Amino acid sequence: MIPEKQEVEAACKRVKPYVHNTTVLQSSYINKLSGAQVFFKCENFQKMGAFKMRGATNAILQLTEAQKAAGVVTHSSGNFAQALSLAAQNLGVKAYIVMPENAPQVKKEAVKGYGGIITESESTPLAREQQAEKIRKQTAATFIHPSNDKNVILGNASSAAELLESQPDLDFIFTPVGGGGLVAGTALAVKYFGKNCNTIGAEPFEVDDAYRSLHSGKIERNQTTNTIADGLKTFLGDINFPIIKDLVQEIIRVEETEIVAAMKLVWERMKIIIEPSSAVALAALLKNKELFKNKKIGIIISGGNVDLKNLPF
Amino acid sequence: MIPEKQEVEAACKRVKPYVHNTTVLQSSYINKLSGAQVFFKCENFQKMGAFKMRGATNAILQLTEAQKAAGVVTHSSGNFAQALSLAAQNLGVKAYIVMPENAPQVKKEAVKGYGGIITESESTPLAREQQAEKIRKQTAATFIHPSNDKNVILGNASSAAELLESQPDLDFIFTPVGGGGLVAGTALAVKYFGKNCNTIGAEPFEVDDAYRSLHSGKIERNQTTNTIADGLKTFLGDINFPIIKDLVQEIIRVEETEIVAAMKLVWERMKIIIEPSSAVALAALLKNKELFKNKKIGIIISGGNVDLKNLPF
Numbered sequence: 208m209i210p211e212k213q214e215v216e217a218a219c220k221r222v223k224p225y226v227h228n229t230t231v232l233q234s235s236y237i238n239k240l241s242g243a244q245v246f247f248k249c250e251n252f253q254k255m256g257a258f259k260m261r262g263a264t265n266a267i268l269q270l271t272e273a274q275k276a277a278g279v280v281t282h283s284s285g286n287f288a289q290a291l292s293l294a295a296q297n298l299g300v301k302a303y304i305v306m307p308e309n310a311p312q313v314k315k316e317a318v319k320g321y322g323g324i325i326t327e328s329e330s331t332p333l334a335r336e337q338q339a340e341k342i343r344k345q346t347a348a349t350f351i352h353p354s355n356d357k358n359v360i361l362g363n364a365s366s367a368a369e370l371l372e373s374q375p376d377l378d379f380i381f382t383p384v385g386g387g388g389l390v391a392g393t394a395l396a397v398k399y400f401g402k403n404c405n406t407i408g409a410e411p412f413e414v415d416d417a418y419r420s421l422h423s424g425k426i427e428r429n430q431t432t433n434t435i436a437d438g439l440k441t442f443l444g445d446i447n448f449p450i451i452k453d454l455v456q457e458i459i460r461v462e463e464t465e466i467v468a469a470m471k472l473v474w475e476r477m478k479i480i481i482e483p484s485s486a487v488a489l490a491a492l493l494k495n496k497e498l499f500k501n502k503k504i505g506i507i508i509s510g511g512n513v514d515l516k517n518l519p520f
Numbered sequence: 521m522i523p524e525k526q527e528v529e530a531a532c533k534r535v536k537p538y539v540h541n542t543t544v545l546q547s548s549y550i551n552k553l554s555g556a557q558v559f560f561k562c563e564n565f566q567k568m569g570a571f572k573m574r575g576a577t578n579a580i581l582q583l584t585e586a587q588k589a590a591g592v593v594t595h596s597s598g599n600f601a602q603a604l605s606l607a608a609q610n611l612g613v614k615a616y617i618v619m620p621e622n623a624p625q626v627k628k629e630a631v632k633g634y635g636g637i638i639t640e641s642e643s644t645p646l647a648r649e650q651q652a653e654k655i656r657k658q659t660a661a662t663f664i665h666p667s668n669d670k671n672v673i674l675g676n677a678s679s680a681a682e683l684l685e686s687q688p689d690l691d692f693i694f695t696p697v698g699g700g701g702l703v704a705g706t707a708l709a710v711k712y713f714g715k716n717c718n719t720i721g722a723e724p725f726e727v728d729d730a731y732r733s734l735h736s737g738k739i740e741r742n743q744t745t746n747t748i749a750d751g752l753k754t755f756l757g758d759i760n761f762p763i764i765k766d767l768v769q770e771i772i773r774v775e776e777t778e779i780v781a782a783m784k785l786v787w788e789r790m791k792i793i794i795e796p797s798s799a800v801a802l803a804a805l806l807k808n809k810e811l812f813k814n815k816k817i818g819i820i821i822s823g824g825n826v827d828l829k830n831l832p833f
Binding site for chain 2: 230232235249251252254256471474475477478479480481511515516518520
């Protein structure tokens with residue numbers, strides 16, 4: 208079930224011409240505060256503002272010419288909708304995006320701006336899946352899942368791979384956990400390119416399905432999703448969960464107030480714009496600083512797409 | 521009146537161990553929008569969040585041991601108050617900071633956090649100068665002006681020097697113009713380290729004293745200061761004006777709405793937090809894109825200290 212090293216290497220090489228090798232930033236203040244040496248991999252600076260550009264690009268690049276000609280389809284109201292649209296546009300492929308009818312206008316505009324072809328659906332997960340399936344049948348487009356897709360996971364691995372190339376002796380890499388595509392990709396890069404490095408997931412208590420899944424050994428769901436970290440409301444899948452179960456050392460849960468505090472800290476001290484979901488990983492480190500004292504820590508800043516009119520501080 | 525090349529080189533070398541060689545970022549979107557190739561030198565990532573750390577550090581490093589023992593004094597309610605406090609703290613020197621009694625509490629706290637010793641004064645320029653002079657007499661501390669000081673200007677030159685080291689063939693470097701310390705330092709770096717490079721200042725129409733000074737040949741003042749770019753309300757001085765007159769090619773003026781639009785653009789597209797004052801330089805480029813088409817442009821992002829509770833968008 209675990210992809211081989213050469214698959215990860217090939218994906219990193221494949222996406223390289225299409226994505227930014229994003230900047231790695233440090234903050235003396237956060238180093239002092241945490242007692243660790245922290246390296247922030249800035250996927251908020253990635254094309255379309257999130258790591259999801261990597262997985263989307265790799266998934267499209269793996270299609271046959273006939274598949275490319277028919278296009279790709281996904282359902283997403285978040286960063287993957289934009290990522291698949293832009294990755295498809297860059298590669299001359301049509302992207303059909305199913306978005307809930309109540310998705311914010313600004314997100315619909317962003318998808319349109321990247322050339323995505325939007326179909327609206329009711330906002331239930333089932334309605335969205337059915338709509339995507341309908342488009343797939345009509346157009347013969349290939350369905351690409353935002354997180355539970357092997358090629359998406361392999362593409363996502365390229366962020367941690369780049370980080371380990373610039374900082375080879377990291378002890379841990381932290382990522383937020385939503386659908387599991389980033390943490391699974393990161394864990395693969397850590398396994399194959401790290402030296403005694405471990406992967407830590409970070410999750411809000413309010414949507415701690417991945418934490419519970421890791422501990423129960425089966426995919427758990429959330430009853431409610433009352434978190435500010437809107438990218439982390441989804442649950443794991445049958446493709447990424449085996450990787451996570453095998454390779455992720457621990458998932459640390461944090462409170463909503465800790466997420467907002469970590470987000471504010473990064474905005475104020477590092478002068479970079481990060482999403483609430485990205486702040487979850489730093490919050491997890493700060494909550495457990497005694498465990499990570501004097502360690503070299505990588506944190507994947509997953510994205511920076513926020514509504515500036517609706518900030519939590 | 522114009523400092524020699526070796527003075528600029530020596531200042532760059534002198535401050536190097538004490539400041540960050542800040543990241544240079546690019547944005548495909550802004551390149552496309554402007555028709556130019558733009559390199560943003562991120563002084564918002566500098567220690568204390570602004571380029572002023574460079575000049576303050578150089579000025580203190582140039583003091584004798586006896587002067588260092590007596591401390592430094594300045595009057596500022598903005599970034600220089602924090603910069604002098606932190607630079608002094610790093611070098612084991614006392615910093616006396618005169619701040620207007622109505623300065624925001626958050627700015628006073630920041631100065632205290634960096635070890636600055638605050639004295640409050642009435643908010644008129646005269647009262648602040650008199651208070652600083654009183655402290656200078658009482659303590660024998662050396663007065664360091666935020667922008668009209670040769671060593672401050674030389675220290676500030678190190679930002680553009682670093683930028684030209686990483687991008688040697690820039691055609692223009694843009695900076696905002698407030699008191700003139702950044703644009704003068706930048707112009708020195710451009711003169712000595714650039715190849716056919718020119719320095720462009722950028723200023724709000726609302727406080728266009730430097731534009732008028734450059735064109736009249738004498739230091740002009742502002743009658744009113746109704747600009748969002750709160751770092752640019754001050755006027756030029758007898759030490760930086762000769763440098764500016766001699767070495768700055770043009771000063772471009774922009775409207776308040778253009779400043780806010782450029783600031784929003786950088787926040788949304790580049791995911792970095794910049795001050796309104798920093799946005800003035802990009803606004804000046806975007807307002808005149810036909811003049812700078814296909815050119816390689818450096819922009820000094822002067823700082824990122826903003827009140828997140830009081831954003832213009």
